Each structure stands twice: as structure tokens, then as C-alpha cells.
Amino acid sequence: MPxxxxxxxxxxxxxxxxxxxxxxxxxxxxxxxxxxxxENGAGKSTLLKILSGAQVPDLxxxxxxxxxxxxxxxxxxxxxxxxxxxxxxxxLLPFMSxxxxxxxxxxxxxxxxxxxxxxxxxxxxxxxxxGLDVDPEMEVRWLSVAQQQMVExxxxxxxxxxxxxxxxxxxxxxxxxxxxxxxxxxxxKARGVSLIYVTHRLQEVKQICDSFTVLRDGRYVTRGAVSDxxxxxxxxLMVGRDVEFVKRSHDAPAGxxxxxxxxxxxxxDPSGRHATPLHDVSLDVRAGEVLGFAGLVGxxxxxxxxxxxxxxxxxxxxxxxxxxxxxxxxxxxxxxxxGLALVPEDRKQQGCFLExxxxxxxxxxxxxxxxxxRVFVNERRESELVEHYRLALGIRMSxxxxxxxxxxxxxxxxxxxxxxxxxxxKVLIVDEPTRGIDVGAKAEVHQLLCEMAARGTAxxxxxxxxxxxxxxxxxxxxxxxxxxxxxxxxxxxxxxALMDLMAVxxxxxxxxxxxPSHG
Amino acid sequence: xxxxxxxxxRRYGTTLFLALLIVFFTSxxxxxxxxxxxxxxLTEGSIYGIIAVGMTFVILTAGVxxxxxxxxxxxxxxxxxxxxxxxxxxxxxxIVALAMAILTGAAAGYLQGKAVTSLRIPPFIVTLGGMTIxxxxxxxxxxxxxxxxxxxxxxxxGTGTILHVPVPVGxxxxxxxxxxxxQRYTRYGRHVYAVGGNPEAARLNGLxxxxxxxSVYVIVGxxxxxxxxxxxxxxGAAEATAGSGYELRVIASxxxxxxxxxxxxxxxxxxxxxxxxxxxxxxxxxxxxxxxxWQQVVIGLIIVAAVAFDTFAKARR
Numbered sequence: 001m002p003x004x005x006x007x008x009x010x011x012x013x014x015x016x017x018x019x020x021x022x023x024x025x026x027x028x029x030x031x032x033x034x035x036x037x038x039e040n041g042a043g044k045s046t047l048l049k050i051l052s053g054a055q056v057p058d059l060x061x062x063x064x065x066x067x068x069x070x071x072x073x074x075x076x077x078x079x080x081x082x083x084x085x086x087x088x089x090x091x092l093l094p095f096m097s098x099x100x101x102x103x104x105x106x107x108x109x110x111x112x113x114x115x116x117x118x119x120x121x122x123x124x125x126x127x128x129x130x131g132l133d134v135d136p137e138m139e140v141r142w143l144s145v146a147q148q149q150m151v152e153x154x155x156x157x158x159x160x161x162x163x164x165x166x167x168x169x170x171x172x173x174x175x176x177x178x179x180x181x182x183x184x185x186x187x188x189k190a191r192g193v194s195l196i197y198v199t200h201r202l203q204e205v206k207q208i209c210d211s212f213t214v215l216r217d218g219r220y221v222t223r224g225a226v227s228d229x230x231x232x233x234x235x236x237l238m239v240g241r242d243v244e245f246v247k248r249s250h251d252a253p254a255g256x257x258x259x260x261x262x263x264x265x266x267x268x269d270p271s272g273r274h275a276t277p278l279h280d281v282s283l284d285v286r287a288g289e290v291l292g293f294a295g296l297v298g299x300x301x302x303x304x305x306x307x308x309x310x311x312x313x314x315x316x317x318x319x320x321x322x323x324x325x326x327x328x329x330x331x332x333x334x335x336x337x338x339g340l341a342l343v344p345e346d347r348k349q350q351g352c353f354l355e356x357x358x359x360x361x362x363x364x365x366x367x368x369x370x371x372x373x374r375v376f377v378n379e380r381r382e383s384e385l386v387e388h389y390r391l392a393l394g395i396r397m398s399x400x401x402x403x404x405x406x407x408x409x410x411x412x413x414x415x416x417x418x419x420x421x422x423x424x425x426k427v428l429i430v431d432e433p434t435r436g437i438d439v440g441a442k443a444e445v446h447q448l449l450c451e452m453a454a455r456g457t458a459x460x461x462x463x464x465x466x467x468x469x470x471x472x473x474x475x476x477x478x479x480x481x482x483x484x485x486x487x488x489x490x491x492x493x494x495x496x497a498l499m500d501l502m503a504v505x506x507x508x509x510x511x512x513x514x515x516p517s518h519g
Numbered sequence: 520x521x522x523x524x525x526x527x528x529r530r531y532g533t534t535l536f537l538a539l540l541i542v543f544f545t546s547x548x549x550x551x552x553x554x555x556x557x558x559x560x561l562t563e564g565s566i567y568g569i570i571a572v573g574m575t576f577v578i579l580t581a582g583v584x585x586x587x588x589x590x591x592x593x594x595x596x597x598x599x600x601x602x603x604x605x606x607x608x609x610x611x612x613x614i615v616a617l618a619m620a621i622l623t624g625a626a627a628g629y630l631q632g633k634a635v636t637s638l639r640i641p642p643f644i645v646t647l648g649g650m651t652i653x654x655x656x657x658x659x660x661x662x663x664x665x666x667x668x669x670x671x672x673x674x675x676x677g678t679g680t681i682l683h684v685p686v687p688v689g690x691x692x693x694x695x696x697x698x699x700x701x702q703r704y705t706r707y708g709r710h711v712y713a714v715g716g717n718p719e720a721a722r723l724n725g726l727x728x729x730x731x732x733x734s735v736y737v738i739v740g741x742x743x744x745x746x747x748x749x750x751x752x753x754x755g756a757a758e759a760t761a762g763s764g765y766e767l768r769v770i771a772s773x774x775x776x777x778x779x780x781x782x783x784x785x786x787x788x789x790x791x792x793x794x795x796x797x798x799x800x801x802x803x804x805x806x807x808x809x810x811x812x813w814q815q816v817v818i819g820l821i822i823v824a825a826v827a828f829d830t831f832a833k834a835r836r
Binding site: 309311331332333335336337342344349350351352353354355356360364365367368371374375376377379419 | 704705706707709712713716717719720721722723724725726727783784
């Protein structure tokens with residue numbers, strides 16, 4: 001069949017107060033991976049929702065294989081036509097097996113009852129054809145995020161999908177898992193399946209996509225071939241201007257050691273939360289320094305951050321703040337009291353109170369300072385504080401009483417940073433501070449972290465993006481499987497050497513290290 | 520424009536409905552709006568209204584307390600029994616009874632809160648157990664028989680007036696005002712909302728989640744105890760069957776008032792409107808000679824409709 005698999009013409013969508021889409025077009029050729037690019041609020045999500053059948057456009061038409069789609073289609077009807085969307089939050093049933101999830105609602109039957117054996121065989125064949133080594137009888141809740149994603153893809157294939165839409169598929173994956181995903185995508189392409197790919201990792205667009213469309217402020221900007229553009233072009237097209245990222249000058253005078261971590265160990269976690277056990281982790285953080293934690297997912301970086309913050313227990317080890325030993329922290333309240341602050345990894349699950357106002361989200365831990373007799377909240381001082389940080393951080397919101405859940409990811413992250421800054425911490429730990437936020441906001445977050453450091457705060461940044469760490473940090477601590485495999489000064493760090501430390505555990509060349517690495 | 524109307528209705532719809540009901544019942548029977556009838560509605564409503572203030576805190580933490588009706592009976596019975604033993608013949612027996620009822624409520628609430636936080640049993644199960652435990656304990660306490668014969672000082676708490684305002688109504692106003700201030704203007708109030716909205720995030724912000732959750736069960740326990748004392752004073756007897764079915768009215772008041780059973784959303788203001796709505800509805804239906812069988816059907820339908828509208832309005836946002 002000639003012609004593009006999907007064509008979207010002149011689509012408009014108006015929400016109360018916002019024109020989400022204003023005459024947008026999109027074309028996806030057969031068997032290509034098409035990147036849909038744009039900042040948060042550019043209209044990507046609305047367009048995807050219209051394609052998946054979750055929303056109805058005010059105007060315009062979508063053609064799949066040359067046939068106009070009925071705007072009133074339900075998401076289920078769209079799936080049956082071969083247009084399948086895989087969201088960031090997966091739609092799998094955790095207590096059912098992989099095979100059951102693959103054929104949910106379309107279970108193969110024999111004599112009117114479910115043909116369990118046939119279903120398992122078909123599931124295994126499908127998984128193997130995608131190169132996935134997953135037991136079809138395993139319950140989905142035991143799978144890693146990456147494996148669950150693969151099950152979603154396999155499910156799309158059992159529905160004989162023509163076009164798969166993937167919304168931020170790599171946001172929560174380690175680089176090894178990203179490679180696996182890219183392999184699977186190439187296999188899908190080879191079968192003639194088309195993909196629409198949404199990602200904030202622009203490097204990835206170069207690696208895996210064939211063509212791209214850029215949206216900005218609800219409008220169509222351009223369509224092009226990926227081979228003719230580079231990452232800088234993407235950014236310029238998305239933002240409409242050039243974005244300046246801070247590059248730390250690596251000669252900042254190192255201050256005194258603020259926090260020392262000595263010999264932190266955890267044994268295997270009995271709670272079954274899949275936490276990585278830590279082996280004898282020691283490190284120092286100095287005032288005014290940005291210290292990076294590099295490592296693959298599961299290397300133990302988040303686990304260490306949570307232990308330092310008192311959110312989880314460790315079995316052995318000591319923590320010194322300004323040379324004074326802290327009793328092993330048992331609760332985040334003690335950590336906050338001692339001058340630590342944490343912006344957690346998962347913004348929605350661990351950071352935000354999504355239904356509550358920006359103001360309440362921002363001031364929660366600082367209420368003690370904002371209250372008369374430590375009891376009654378002084379709302380005037382509270383709103384002054386919120387206003388101060390709104391201006392200082394450029395938080396974009398209509399007013400401080402809207403629910404934080406209505407803000408973009410970047411603005412939510414700024415509110416969480418402001419929450420920590422209001423505590424005047426000695427040590428600030430930020431876990432994946434720019435995950436899932438757009439380029440403009442990312443540059444602003446980097447700027448803020450550097451400013452915090454310049455004012456003498458010791459900043460610890462956990463990130464899975466090496467270029468981010470290399471641009472932002474003074475020193476980078478590399479983790480692998482619960483151990484520190486190296487401490488590298490950012491001035492002489494290079495991506496390949498860091499990758500070696502992360503993946504193999506020893507450097508290809510001598511790197512200064514405070515302790516012998518145990519690999 | 521339509522979105523604005525829906526948002527406005529979501530906010531003030533219950534109040535509007537309450538006003539319409541009052542107009543409707545008055546048009547059906549002038550007697551409805553008489554001072555005497557209104558006093559009646561308020562006195563009746565204030566007993567479970569007091570508990571509903573406490574229940575708002577519980578529901579804000581995504582919990583629920585099914586035991587309030589039984590606890591009302593148990594605390595009232597405990598107070599009356601002890602007062603009878605210690606204070607018989609003295610005019611101050613109400614002090615003993617009031618203190619005992621409140622202490623009993625606090626202790627029972629604390630036990631339930633601890634079971635929720637330390638043993639990690641879902642609140643629904645803990646308080647379902649509590650519901651039969653406290654009812655059973657009430658029957659054991661006085662062998663199922665009522666305790667009566669209170670002196671006038673005791674009776675005043677249920678039947679007396681201050682400046683023409685019935686004492687229970689005055690207490691309800693005080694409890695509601697204090698509850699409103701605590702919820703709206705104190706750190707504790709903020710903490711309750713935070714724990715209900717996202718317990719993990721609350722913990723990472725340094726809140727002692729277990730202590731806050733336990734405390735809301737103590738609050739509702741204390742208020743159930745107070746309500747038990749008032750009820751016995753009003754009826755002139757502490758009865759083993761007192762307060763049966765109150766848990767449903769109390770929870771309905773909170774939910775009609777706009778609170779979400781999944782926590783973090785709602786408030787005392789809404790609860791008070793919800794409690795008044797149920798009071799007006801029950802009383803109005805009686806005045807219109809609607810049979811008590813049908814009353815139950817109507818009240819049930821209104822609870823479901825209120826929540827259905829809220830869900831609808833939320834989806835439209």
C-alpha cells in the first residue's frame with residue numbers, strides 16, 4: 001500500500017483558557033520511526049491523546065492508511081484498527097501473568113474455555129520473536145520497568161499494530177535497557193511497523209529516529225529528516241531560540257568538607273523492595289561543590305541518598321556533618337533538622353502533593369519557621385516566601401493556589417527545589433533533577449543548582465545522563481552494583497572512561513580514587 | 520463558561536441544594552421553618568455533627584472510622600456508670616461522667632489508631648472490628664440495661680439552653696469552630712492534608728506519619744465520647760443501643776460535604792453543610808409524612824448523587 005501510514009491535517013483543540021493545538025499537521029511514513037518533538041506545553045500530549053482516541057479534536061482530520069478515522073472512536077476501537085499507544089504509566093495488570101496480559105480480552109479459546117496452553121505457547125513465540133527472555137507465566141509485578149515496557153510492546157504486536165505511539169519510553173530506563181529497547185524498535189521497523197516516538201533525550205532522536213516533527217505552543221513548526229539535523233537544531237526549533245547551558249568552570253575554590261560518609265553497608269534488603277545492597281561506601285562532600293553520582297540504574301545511588309536522608313536504614317557505617325558524628329538517622333525529620341534536603345527521584349510519587357496548591361507544596365517543611373508559637377501558620381509570611389521563590393526561580397503559574405498537578409514537569413521540579421532552598425540546607429541532594437522536563441527548564445534547573453553551590457551549599461546530583469553530570473559537577477563519584485568504583489574530577493572526565501567505571505568497575509587508565517576499588 | 524458553572528456548582532452545589540430543600544419543605548409545611556422545629560433539627564444534628572468534625576480529619580488521611588456509633592454508646596455508658604458509682608447524689612456527677620466519656624473515647628481511639636499504624640491493618644477493618652467490640656462492651660458494662668436517674672446538672676448538658684441556644688448546639692458550634700481553625704490555620708492541619716494527599720512525600724518532608732494518623736483517631740474518639748455524654752444527657756438515660764447507625768450519617772455528612780475518601784481533599788466547612796443537609800432532609804421528610812422506609816431510600820440516593828456529581832465535575836476539569 002503506498003502513501004503514509006498516518007496523516008494528520010489541520011487539527012485544532014481548544015481547552016478552557018488554552019488553545020492546545022492550532023492547526024497541527026503530522027505525517028508518518030510506513031516503517032519509519034518518527035520523533036514528535038516539543039517542549040512541555042507544546043501540544044504533544046494533546047495530539048497523542050487525539051490519536052489514541054482519548055480526546056476528540058475540535059477541527060481537522062486524521063487518516064490511517066488513507067482512511068479517515070472517526071473522531072468519536074474509543075481508544076479500544078483505535079487499537080483494533082492497529083493504532084496502539086504505550087504510555088509512561090503502563091496499563092498492565094500486576095497480579096496477572098505476562099501471557100494473560102498479552103491476550104487480555106482476546107484470550108485464545110478452545111471449546112469455549114480459555115486455551116491456557118495455546119496462550120502460553122503463542123506468548124512465548126511472540127516474546128522470542130522480539131528477542132525478549134521473559135517467562136510468560138511470571139506475574140507482571142515481579143518484572144522490572146524495562147521488562148514491563150517490553151510486555152507492552154509485545155501486547156501491541158499481538159494486536160497486529162500498524163503504528164505504535166511511545167510516550168517517553170526511555171525516561172525510566174538505564175542506558176543498557178535503552179539499547180535493548182532500540183534493538184526491539186529496529187525489529188519492529190523491519191516488520192514494517194511505524195512508530196511515533198516522544199522523548200526528551202534528544203541524543204536518542206539521532207540514534208533511533210528517521211524523521212521528526214516539531215511543535216511549539218500548539219503550532220506546527222517543521223518536519224524534517226533526522227539525518228539533516230543535529231541536536232542543537234532540535235533545541236533551537238523547539239524553544240525558538242538558542243539555549244545556554246551552564247558549564248561550570250572547574251576551578252571553584254573547594255570549601256571545607258561538609259559531609260563525610262564512612263563505610264555505609266546494607267545487607268540484602270528483606271523487605272523485597274529490590275533495593276541494591278551497598279558495600280562499604282565512603283565519600284566526602286565539600287561546601288560549594290557540586291558532586292555527581294554516576295551509575296547505571298540499580299547501582300545503589302538512590303539507595304545511598306535515601307540512607308543519608310534517613311528515609312531508609314543502613315546496617316553499618318557512619319555519617320559526619322561538619323566533623324560531628326550524626327547518630328544514625330532514623331527519620332527524614334532528623335535529617336532536615338541537621339541541614340540536609342532531598343529532592344526525590346520520583347517527582348509524582350515521592351515529591352508532590354498533586355492535588356494541593358503550589359503554596360502548600362512549597363512551604364510544608366518550613367512551616368515551623370512560618371508559624372506563630374510554632375502552631376498557627378502565618379499566611380502573609382507564607383505567601384511572601386512563595387512569591388520570593390516564584391520570582392527567583394521563574395516558576396510559571398497563574399497563582400500560588402492552583403494545584404501543583406496542573407503545572408508542567410519543569411515547574412513542579414522548580415517548586416520542589418524551592419521547597420528545599422527555603423530550608424537553607426547545608427547539603428542538598430537532588431535525584432534525577434531533570435528527568436522528564438523540557439530543555440528550557442533543564443537549563444534553568446542547572447543554573448539554580450550552580451547558584452546554590454556558589455552560596456556555599458554542598459550539592460549532590462544523581463543523574464543517569466552523563467553529559468549532564470559532566471557539565472554540572474566538580475567531581476563525579478561512580479557507582480556500580482552497590483560499590484564506589486571511582487571518583488573522577490570533572491575536569492579530566494570523559495564519557496568513555498566513566499562508562500567503563502559504571503559498567504565494568506575499573507577504569508581503562510589510572511584515575512585518582514580515594515580508596516582501592518573492589519569492583 | 521460552562522466549565523465555570525461546573526466549578527461553581529462543585530464548590531457551592533451542596534449549599535445551594537440545602538437552601539432549595541429548606542425552601543421546598545417550608546412551601547410544603549409552614550411548621551418546618553418554626554423556631555421550635557429548627558431548634559429540633561440543630562439539636563439532633565449537633566450530636567452527630569460533633570463526631571463528623573472529627574471524622575473529617577480521619578477521612579482527610581484516607582482513613583475511615585466505622586466505630587463512632589458504638590463508641591458513642593460505650594463512652595456514654597461508661598460515663599453514666601462511673602458517675603452513678605462515684606457521684607451519686609452529688610450535683611457534680613456530670614463532671615465525672617463527661618471526663619470519663621472523653622477519656623474512654625480517647626483511649627479507644629488511640630487503640631484503633633495504633634492498630635492502623637503499628638499493625639498496618641486497614642482502617643476499614645480495624646474500625647469494623649471496633650464497631651462490634653465497643654457495642655459488645657457497652658452491653659457487658661451494664662448487662663444491656665439503660666442507666667438513668669441523672670440529676671438536673673447532668674440533664675442540663677442535653678436539654679438546657681444558653682441565651683436560648685440549646686447546649687449541644689452551642690458545643691457543636693464551638694467544636695466546629697475549633698476544628699475549622701485547626702484544619703485551616705495550624706501546622707497540624709497542614710500535616711493532616713499532607714499525610715492524606717501523599718504519605719510517602721509527607722514522610723520525606725519530615726512528618727511523623729504514624730503519629731499524625733494515630734492522632735486523628737484519638738480526635739474522633741474524643742468527640743464520639745463527648746457526643747455520647749451529650750446524648751445520654753439529652754435522653755436522660757445512657758442506652759446500649761444509643762448511636763446505632765450514626766457512623767453512616769457521620770460519614771455521609773463528610774462525603775456530601777465534598778471530602779474524598781481517598782484522602783487529602785475536603786474540609787470542616789463542607790462537613791457542616793453536609794450534616795445540616797442530612798438533618799434538614801430527615802426532619803423535612805418526617806414533617807411531610809414520608810414513611811421512614813422511604814426516608815432511607817432518599818438519603819441513600821442523595822449520598823450517591825453527591826459523590827457522582829463530584830466525580831463528574833472532576834472529570835470535566
